[in-house]
């Protein structure tokens with residue numbers, strides 16, 4: 001049996017530390033170093049019992065890790081991943097994969113050219129309930145997917161915006177939060193051909209958006225809406241409904257995605273599926289409901305287990321840089337549509 005994979009952490013903030021908590025439950029891997037220039041990072045590395053570096057490039061040279069988790073600020077993602085790739089180190093790169101498509105294309109090319117894999121941290125795709133939802137859709141139980149409704153409606157506390165960059169242009173809920181929902185809509189419903197969108201900063205009045213309404217036309221013909229706001233006292237969001245992260249008190253009865261097809265409909269995260277008993281039946285007949293069974297598990301730990309397999313060359317990344325780039329392209333199309341008032345097509349990566 002192989003000895004545990006030596007993984008370095010680059011960026012030991014909130015998310016980096018969450019990854020480490022889950023890493024302690026992954027026997028095939030162990031932390032080997034922490035790199036982070038922040039004021040608390042050295043003490044944290046000491047607590048973890050691993051060498052500390054302010055600069056990740058020095059860490060790569062001296063420690064030669066077998067893999068790295070990158071959870072530093074968004075604007076540093078691509079350059080940090082490029083540094084790892086040039087040292088031959090596979091990465092689990094937090095989302096968003098980058099801040100614009102031009103830099104993401106550079107990352108996709110480098111990963112391919114050097115043969116060093118990049119797994120992007122769209123961890124919800126590893127959640128067993130999403131795996132089950134994909135199976136239900138693929139089984140044909142919904143028929144032809146026709147309408148899709150995505151909801152991300154919650155209230156961030158005012159204190160969240162005490163940190164200045166969170167009030168600035170570019171750092172709104174689209175890139176920070178809705179990118180997860182848009183990624184899941186692509187994952188569940190397929191690629192998006194066109195979007196139209198309206199954004200607003202009317203609830204909080206900061207430079208960035210607090211609310212958004214998006215119209216989506218999928219390549220398979222399905223039509224969708226995604227509405228989002230971080231300024232509403234409402235229960236409809238993956239965070240509050242899925243129970244994935246216990247820091248958010250759960251609203252287990254409330255859905256965040258509703259998928260409807262010609263033969264059935266599915267609510268997520270409840271995985272309630274509706275259908276008629278007979279083909280050709282309609283609104284005068286009873287609509288039956290079943291709950292699809294799945295075994296709940298920790299998406300972040302499952303993502304790490306997958307990353308270990310990717311770094312060892314046993315699996316292809318479930319979400320590579322090009323795939324995550326297509327989610328960023330969708331987000332950029334939404335921004336362009338909101339600015340221009342026109343329908344926009346996501347760029348190719």
Ligand SMILES: NC(=O)c1ccc[n+]([C@@H]2O[C@H](COP(=O)([O-])OP(=O)(O)OC[C@H]3O[C@@H](n4cnc5c(N)ncnc54)[C@H](O)[C@@H]3O)[C@@H](O)[C@H]2O)c1
Pocket residue numbers: 010011012013014015016035036037038039041056071072073074076094095096121122123176
């Ligand atoms: N997957 C998710 O659900 C999820 C949730 C939250 C955050 N994130 C992502 O994780 C990343 C980090 O977010 P966070 O909330 O932990 O932020 P954070 O501010 O708590 O942590 C960022 C850390 O990066 C460090 N850092 C700054 N410059 C660095 C550098 N040059 N090299 C190494 N480290 C550096 C900071 O000192 C800090 O410790 C972001 O990209 C964010 O989008 C993902």
